[in-house]
Amino acid sequence: xxxxxxxxxxxxxxxxxxxxxxxxxxxxxxxxxxxxxxxxxxxxxxxxxxxxxxxxxxxxxxxxxxxxxxxxxxxxxxxxxxxxxxxxxxxxxxxxxxxxxxxxxxxxxxxxxxxxxxxxxxxxxxxxxxxxxxxxxxxxxxxxxxxxxxxxxxxxxxxxxxxxxxxxxxxxxxxxxxxxxxxxxxxxxxxxxxxxxxxxxxxxxxxxxxxxxxxxxxxxxxxxxxxxxxxxxxxxxxxxxxxxxxxxxxxxxxxxx
Amino acid sequence: xxxxxxxxxxxxxxxxxxxxxxxxxxxxxxxxxxxxxxxxxxxxxxxxxxxxxxxxxxxxxxxxxxxxxxxxxxxxxxxxxxxxxxxxxxxxxxxxxxxxxxxxxxxxxxxxxxxxxxxxxxxxxxxxxxxxxxxxxxxxxxxxxxxxxxxxxxxxxxxxxxxxxxxxxxxxxxxxxxxxxxxxxxxxxxxxxxxxxxxxxxxxxxxxxxxxxxxxxxxxxxxxxxxxxxxxxxxxxxxxxxxxxxxxxxxxxxxxxxxxxxxxxxxxxxxxxxxxxxxxxxxxxxxxxxxxxxxxxxxxxxxxxxxxxxxxxxxxxxxxxxxxxxxxxxxxxxxxxxxxxxxxxxxxxxxxxxxxxxxxxxxxxxxxxxxxxxxxxxxxxxxxxxxxxxxxxxxxxxxxxxxxxxxxxxxxxxxxxxxxxxxxxxxxxxxxxxxxxxxxxxxxxxxxxxxxxxxxxxxxxxxxxxxxxxxxxxxxxxxxxxxxxxxxxxxxxxxxxxxxxxxxxxxxxxxxxxxxxxxxxxxxxxxxxxxxxxxxxxxxxxxxxxxxxxxxxxxxxxxxxxxxxxxxxxxxxxxxxxxxxxxxxxxxxxxxxxxxxxxxxxxxxxxxxxxxxxxxxxxxxxxxxxxxxxxxxxxxx
Ligand SMILES: Cc1cc2nc3c(=O)[nH]c(=O)nc-3n(C[C@H](O)[C@H](O)[C@H](O)COP(=O)(O)OP(=O)(O)OC[C@H]3O[C@@H](n4cnc5c(N)ncnc54)[C@H](O)[C@@H]3O)c2cc1C
Ligand code: FES
Numbered sequence: 001x002x003x004x005x006x007x008x009x010x011x012x013x014x015x016x017x018x019x020x021x022x023x024x025x026x027x028x029x030x031x032x033x034x035x036x037x038x039x040x041x042x043x044x045x046x047x048x049x050x051x052x053x054x055x056x057x058x059x060x061x062x063x064x065x066x067x068x069x070x071x072x073x074x075x076x077x078x079x080x081x082x083x084x085x086x087x088x089x090x091x092x093x094x095x096x097x098x099x100x101x102x103x104x105x106x107x108x109x110x111x112x113x114x115x116x117x118x119x120x121x122x123x124x125x126x127x128x129x130x131x132x133x134x135x136x137x138x139x140x141x142x143x144x145x146x147x148x149x150x151x152x153x154x155x156x157x158x159x160x161x162x163x164x165x166x167x168x169x170x171x172x173x174x175x176x177x178x179x180x181x182x183x184x185x186x187x188x189x190x191x192x193x194x195x196x197x198x199x200x201x202x203x204x205x206x207x208x209x210x211x212x213x214x215x216x217x218x219x220x221x222x223x224x225x226x227x228x229x230x231x232x233x234x235x236x237x238x239x240x241x242x243x244x245x246x247x248x249x250x251x252x253x254x255x256x257x
Numbered sequence: 258x259x260x261x262x263x264x265x266x267x268x269x270x271x272x273x274x275x276x277x278x279x280x281x282x283x284x285x286x287x288x289x290x291x292x293x294x295x296x297x298x299x300x301x302x303x304x305x306x307x308x309x310x311x312x313x314x315x316x317x318x319x320x321x322x323x324x325x326x327x328x329x330x331x332x333x334x335x336x337x338x339x340x341x342x343x344x345x346x347x348x349x350x351x352x353x354x355x356x357x358x359x360x361x362x363x364x365x366x367x368x369x370x371x372x373x374x375x376x377x378x379x380x381x382x383x384x385x386x387x388x389x390x391x392x393x394x395x396x397x398x399x400x401x402x403x404x405x406x407x408x409x410x411x412x413x414x415x416x417x418x419x420x421x422x423x424x425x426x427x428x429x430x431x432x433x434x435x436x437x438x439x440x441x442x443x444x445x446x447x448x449x450x451x452x453x454x455x456x457x458x459x460x461x462x463x464x465x466x467x468x469x470x471x472x473x474x475x476x477x478x479x480x481x482x483x484x485x486x487x488x489x490x491x492x493x494x495x496x497x498x499x500x501x502x503x504x505x506x507x508x509x510x511x512x513x514x515x516x517x518x519x520x521x522x523x524x525x526x527x528x529x530x531x532x533x534x535x536x537x538x539x540x541x542x543x544x545x546x547x548x549x550x551x552x553x554x555x556x557x558x559x560x561x562x563x564x565x566x567x568x569x570x571x572x573x574x575x576x577x578x579x580x581x582x583x584x585x586x587x588x589x590x591x592x593x594x595x596x597x598x599x600x601x602x603x604x605x606x607x608x609x610x611x612x613x614x615x616x617x618x619x620x621x622x623x624x625x626x627x628x629x630x631x632x633x634x635x636x637x638x639x640x641x642x643x644x645x646x647x648x649x650x651x652x653x654x655x656x657x658x659x660x661x662x663x664x665x666x667x668x669x670x671x672x673x674x675x676x677x678x679x680x681x682x683x684x685x686x687x688x689x690x691x692x693x694x695x696x697x698x699x700x701x702x703x704x705x706x707x708x709x710x711x712x713x714x715x716x717x718x719x720x721x722x723x724x725x726x727x728x729x730x731x732x733x734x735x736x737x738x739x740x741x742x743x744x745x746x747x748x749x750x751x752x753x754x755x756x757x758x759x760x761x762x763x764x765x766x767x768x769x770x771x772x773x774x775x776x777x778x779x780x781x782x783x784x785x786x787x788x789x790x791x792x793x794x795x796x797x798x799x800x801x802x803x804x805x806x807x808x809x810x811x812x813x814x815x816x817x818x819x820x821x822x823x824x825x826x827x828x829x830x831x832x833x834x835x836x837x838x839x840x841x842x843x844x845x846x847x848x849x850x851x852x853x854x855x856x857x858x859x860x861x862x863x864x865x866x867x868x869x870x871x872x873x874x875x876x877x878x879x880x881x882x883x884x885x886x887x888x889x890x891x892x893x894x
Contacts, residue, residue: 038535038756045800053806058496087641125435128432129432132387134307134707140384141398145397147395154390154422191388
């Protein structure tokens with residue numbers, strides 16, 4: 001099939017970007033969307049032009065690196081699919097496709113379709129962990145965890161941190177991302193001792209990074225390639241409320257001497 | 258070069274404890290005076306950086322992805338082994354050790370493997386404490402499955418996303434240290450050289466992949482945890498960015514490279530669909546627990562699988578290996594698939610595929626049960642191929658998957674350059690000539706959480722390395738070399754794209770140094786690789802500039818290194834006149850087509866030493882001595 005692509009090109013963070021039109025010829029339906037772009041890039045290089053910059057790594061839908069908005073929808077709008085797993089059999093001959101980067105204040109564009117998502121790392125650094133050092137941990141089976149809790153924690157933990165939820169949200173909110181990590185760790189006994197502190201710190205970091213507020217429209221769940229459920233946002237709200245009620249834990253000095 | 262594996266004395270079960278007791282310690286107050294660089298943020302790198310940060314060292318951690326959480330480890334599906342014996346099915350540290358030595362076809366170092374099996378149990382404890390959501394039984398305890406050629410259930414898993422969950426656990430531990438100020442993270446930063454001063458590793462040269470800026474970093478020890486080199490074959494199951502650059506540059510600075518010819522081909526991957534193919538997708542081998550592998554008995558049989566009656570199918574793994582059947586180890590299953598296809602009985606386009614059929618299991622346990630076990634894999638298969646594997650068998654074919662070879666390291670995981678430690682898939686240490694399923698995750702985390710923090714401490718305490726500033730001449734020289742090379746890449750301005758050259762190299766290696774190798778083919782490859790390399794440097798086209806985000810330039814640098822490394826890989830394969838594990842030389846096989854080792858002449862690690870460009874590398878041998886396990890012929894019949 002032959003396709004017309006309208007692709008966002010932007011030299012760097014300081015330059016304004018614009019759309020360029022390219023023809024993708026002889027596209028095979030077994031190609032992934034990114035392989036189709038690879039072929040376009042090969043042509044551009046052969047013609048002495050600069051290829052289109054876009055991020056990808058695993059190309060199996062798990063690393064969360066690929067990040068394209070296709071015809072206005074992050075990852076292209078097929079249920080549970082990242083753009084690296086989107087195959088060209090989903091498109092038809094003669095179609096015009098627009099390709100854009102994630103757009104959000106907290107994710108500045110670095111070049112063409114590549115954006116900077118370090119804001120997500122900052123949120124995890126603020127508390128998305130259990131404070132245990134290496135070594136000295138109890139036997140893994142010392143503490144049974146109900147299977148239902150473990151399974152639900154895994155549902156939340158499936159988040160790949162791609163940022164599609166932010167890219168699709170009209171407020172560019174990161175609530176689904178934060179909710180997934182807060183829920184995973186609050187559901188497991190290992191995460192419970194720090195649950196209040198974690199919820200408060202991660203939400204604060206999210207606000208500081210410039211993400212917007214959540215109005216629970218559910219657009220995030222719809223585009224999430226791992227189908228992380230909106231119900232985790234309700235859980236985050238509960239965790240956050242609980243933490244506010246309990247207040248920040250008082251700092252007490254250790255028993256020196 | 259003198260290779261000393263530094264194996265502690267004493268009985269195997271006591272070596273590691275003895276080592277830990279005898280090693281020198283760094284006073285807690287002094288730890289912050291030591292700088293450590295960790296290149297890589299996969300399981301090995303992230304766990305090492307976090308653990309070293311916790312201990313109080315000043316750590317810098319580098320990765321080329323936009324976040325440490327995206328390292329290739331994230332893609333591991335099946336699981337992680339540990340000798341917990343939670344299933345009461347006869348597992349033990351000794352059995353895991355034994356299986357790994359045997360699975361590696363007696364080409365791994367006993368002492369390292371024993372330690373790996375020992376610390377495997379701590380890994381699971383650590384991960385659970387971090388909040389890794391492993392699969393559990395209704396009673397709330399951890400679930401296990403059997404995996405990849407093991408007869409006990411020792412594999413822990415988190416659905417089909419074990420690597421993801423383990424990496425996120427390590428990443429979160431790393432994030433905690435970043436926020437504590439103990440680790441400084443450099444994402445989108447690529448290490449382009451190691452700096453060696455007076456024979457010891459003292460730092461690195463790195464390039465900021467967004468601005469193109471070159472930076473110099475000095476340290477008391479440098480850790481490479483940069484993953485495997487499978488992408489030298491162009492097509493592999495590895496992430497697109499995986500490369501050999503870090504360990505290759507280290508090789509050129511004196512760190513011997515061991516056993517590059519030990520590459521693992523995974524039997525269950527989705528076959529190539531065309532020239533455009535950019536990578537291959539693994540279908541977890543856990544599928545082989547319920548899928549039966551077969552091809553038609555008749556050559557060139559074009560009928561649809563459902564139309565081929567039972568009697569005309571060859572379930573070749575069950576036929577050839579009755580006691581392991583469809584669960585035969587990777588190297589053996591891959592080779593059997595290749596044989597069937599070479600025999601003209603492969604299925605699908607080009608005859609490069611075999612069936613993995615779930616019909617019997619669906620009949621036995623029901624479609625729902627199969628969906629529950631493998632739903633995500635069947636979905637993935639359908640996304641890529643458009644076919645429904647509940648109705649028709651999957652088509653699979655072997656693909657390059659893992660690198661057993663890597664930088665030579667001693668028991669300390671230190672390379673032949675003092676102060677340069679190499680962890681995870683990047684080193685050669687534990688898997689011999691073939692890796693068992695679910696053992697790479699185990700090794701990465703063992704190295705990073707439980708081994709390197711001790712051995713690096715011992716190095717720092719016992720050698721008291723001298724501080725070197727980045728103003729030192731060696732740093733300046735390395736920087737100048739890196740800059741000159743980048744300039745040279747950008748100025749070739751030829752006619753061919755880097756991808757096309759890489760693809761050609763990959764095809765050559767796949768044909769001449771893939772699942773089966775022979776002297777004649779390897780000699781051809783060794784003639785062709787230098788020509789291809791020359792063509793690369795004369796005729797590649799690398800667009801754009803240095804001072805910006807330039808993915809074409811990043812890629813060109815990696816392919817340039819593959820062009821050199823490929824020659825070492827084939828040299829090693831040609832010199833090893835035997836078949837073992839993933840290295841199958843057609844000249845050396847038993848009458849029934851199995852690998853024939855030559856323990857008399859080849860029971861050693863081949864550690865290659867760089868002698869300068871254009872000069873043949875020097876072969877150093879580390880003899881492998883088996884005190885515990887009797888060297889036997891590996892049989893899965
Ligand atoms: C599809 C797939 C499935 C697998 N499934 C399993 C499984 O079920 N069980 C199992 O045990 N094993 C499995 N493996 C193998 C296992 O995943 C890997 O061997 C392991 O994760 C490697 O970890 P690592 O930390 O050594 O390296 P990686 O995870 O590859 O990390 C390398 C790191 O180094 C960085 N890096 C590399 N070069 C540079 C440079 N020059 N400068 C800066 N940074 C650099 C990268 O950015 C990255 O952070 C699987 C592998 C694949 C491909
Ligand atoms: S490239 Fe990894 S999820 Fe798409």
